[in-house]
Amino acid sequence: MAENAVIFKGTKEGLYIILKEDMDLDTIKSNLDKKIKPSKRFFEGAKIMNFKGKNLTQEEFDELKEVIEQEYGMTVAGSYGDKYYDIKSEGLESKKTEILEKLPFEDVHKGEALIIRATIRSGQLIQYKGDVVVVGDVNPGAHIRAAGSVIIMGALRGIVQAGVSGDYGTFIVAFKMQPTQLRIGDIITRSPDGKGSKFNNPEIALVKQGMIVVEPYLRNR
């Protein structure tokens, strides 16, 4: 009910506190407390431009300003009666969503991708219905299964399975390709026994003539 009597809103000029119009001052104060207390250190020293929303009386404004400055260590820059324009008429919400799509190619793969920024460690299994991008390493014993392609922006040392639902057109890319095993669709390949040469350039694994082939994908490297 009185959950969102107080909203913090960042704008170009600075931080505003938006007060819901039909709330009384006590609810606002307790809501403020609930919001700020758990992350008091985050708010400390913050500069509040002004209040918006509810029309405050001079007394109410002063009271709120005092609470915010004394108890939470923030400052209120604006003063009572400052002109402010309605937040809805400007700012992020009214900004037109730019259509970010312009492609000089035609056969581009568009799908859902899972992006993970972490090291995938032994025993961890990542399964996803689309493509998977790992910004980090995949360690031995880790397992990634994706319906789409898999891109490892780090060292691939574990097991990666692309195209689990049978799509041989998917691929696996890694900056350092040292996998325990690679699978595309139902085709399986494993690293050669013994210490294979450590090739340190980015490589791609894809299906060619029914076999998984690993090769560099950048020319002149």
Place this chain on the structure above:
Amino acid sequence: MGEVIVVTSGKGGVGKTTTTANIGTGLALKGKSVVLVDADIGLRNLDVVMGLENRIVYDLVDVVEGVCRLRQALIKDKRYPNLYLLPAAQTKDKNAVNPEQMQKLTADLSEEFEYVILDCPAGIEQGFKNAIAGANRAIVVTTPEVSAVRDADRIIGLLEASGLRNPMLIINRIKMDMVKRGDMMNIDDMIDILAIDLLGVVPDDDFIVVSTNKGEPAVSVEQSLAGQAYKNIVRRIMGEDVPFMNLESDDGFFTKMARLFGLNKKK
């Protein structure tokens, strides 16, 4: 019906996996058909020690859950054609299987192989219960440390309580010079406490580290002392009578070694 042997210890890091790999390989060297089963679901290592990690497609949990047939999950060793590995799953945990399922699995395996050797996880929880469920013999591995011996004692009690009588003891990583100086528990003391039959004593050997990292069990390498000790253990498992070393003697190092490995039998 083959024998189902579980290799266990209670304490971690005493060499269960190394022992499993070496006994299995040793038996295979002797021409026996052997399957190694990694019961350490979620922390599997046996595949790495055997150098077979990159061949795993299906695992023990897949077999139990009926995802694949038993045959499909068995990995043939790259060196010995009569040695197989059933790897554990890495992305699951011990609760993925139960003792009844393990019993059935080991029973199926013992029909096809002369020896089924189970690598038990450390601890006494679900994983341990799973590993011992289908076994008819047990090997307890310990090191000459009070903590490892204490855990071994606990394990022997649990094994006996679940009907696995007469487990056999392997003392691993013993340093003979330290024992001689009195800085390390001696073998007789350990046998005194644990009161079970000694299957073998394996000396501490740097080569084990090398062989583990290479994925080639030490037993197949002639010049490794630990490898030789495992060879003797294998012969004893097969029922041969192989003499033990004599620590108290004042003989030179090489004589002692020779006797340890039964090359210099006293008449």
